[in-house]
Amino acid sequence: MKKNSYxxxxxxxxxxxxxxxxxxxxxxxxxxxxxxxNKMGPxxxxxxxFLKKVDNFEASPTEWKYLGDKPCIVDFYATWCGPCKAxxxxxxxxxxxxxxxIYIYEVDVDAEPELANAFGxxxxxxxxxxxxxxxxxxxxxxxxxxxxxxxxxEILLKK
Numbered sequence: 460m461k462k463n464s465y466x467x468x469x470x471x472x473x474x475x476x477x478x479x480x481x482x483x484x485x486x487x488x489x490x491x492x493x494x495x496x497n498k499m500g501p502x503x504x505x506x507x508x509f510l511k512k513v514d515n516f517e518a519s520p521t522e523w524k525y526l527g528d529k530p531c532i533v534d535f536y537a538t539w540c541g542p543c544k545a546x547x548x549x550x551x552x553x554x555x556x557x558x559x560x561i562y563i564y565e566v567d568v569d570a571e572p573e574l575a576n577a578f579g580x581x582x583x584x585x586x587x588x589x590x591x592x593x594x595x596x597x598x599x600x601x602x603x604x605x606x607x608x609x610x611x612x613e614i615l616l617k618k
Contacts (some may be wrong), residue, residue, distance in 0.1 A: 476499040500551045501534060509533075513564065513589065516577055525589045530615035531562040531606075537569050537579045538605040543584045543600035549604045553611065561615050588614045594607040 510517060512527055524533075534550060536543035554563045568575040568583060578585075588596040588610055596614050 471572060490554075500554045500601055501565040503548075504533075504564045504566060506571050509564075509566065509571075512562075513587075524593065525592050525595070527589065527591075529561055530591055531564055531587075531589045532611075532615070533589065534563065534565045535568050535575055535578075535583055535585040535587075536565055537567065537583050546584060546601045548605075549607055552604065553607055557611060561611065590615050590617070608610050 467616075473528070503510065513531065513533060514523055514525060532553075534543075535545070536547075544602075550563055550565070557563075566574055568580055578587075582599045584599070584601060586598045588598065596610070598610070
């Protein structure tokens with residue numbers, strides 16, 4: 460066989476392997492997207508996502524207007540905060556229990572200081588309970604699971 464034939468065969472094999480790798484990458488990417496969409500637990504959001512999903516306070520700085528299609532809880536927390544760590548498993552359970560009925564968002568105040576400052580968050584955890592209509596209810600500090608469930612029923616799911 461000629462030297463050019465070996466090069467041609469080598470290039471074809473490389474192309475075939477690259478195609479398989481790309482297919483595998485696309486499959487893994489699709490699986491990751493499905494996992495994130497069906498994730499049980501709070502959804503971490505940034506300021507940009509908050510402006511789209513919760514309240515665009517930059518466009519309407521004096522008026523609260525919830526933008527979501529389901530009621531939500533927004534948990535302003537920090538990774539080093541003891542009470543924040545204490546309520547994290549409760550929020551995980553509630554996200555699974557009320558999946559499809561409410562959103563539970565979390566905002567890391569250290570990663571999103573501008574967002575925390577916009578709402579004057581000085582104590583963590585601070586939780587916003589955002590019903591579809593009306594103003595948000597703000598609760599500071601940790602609370603037991605039963606209190607969360609009562610707030611969800613009374614504030615968020617109240618008909």
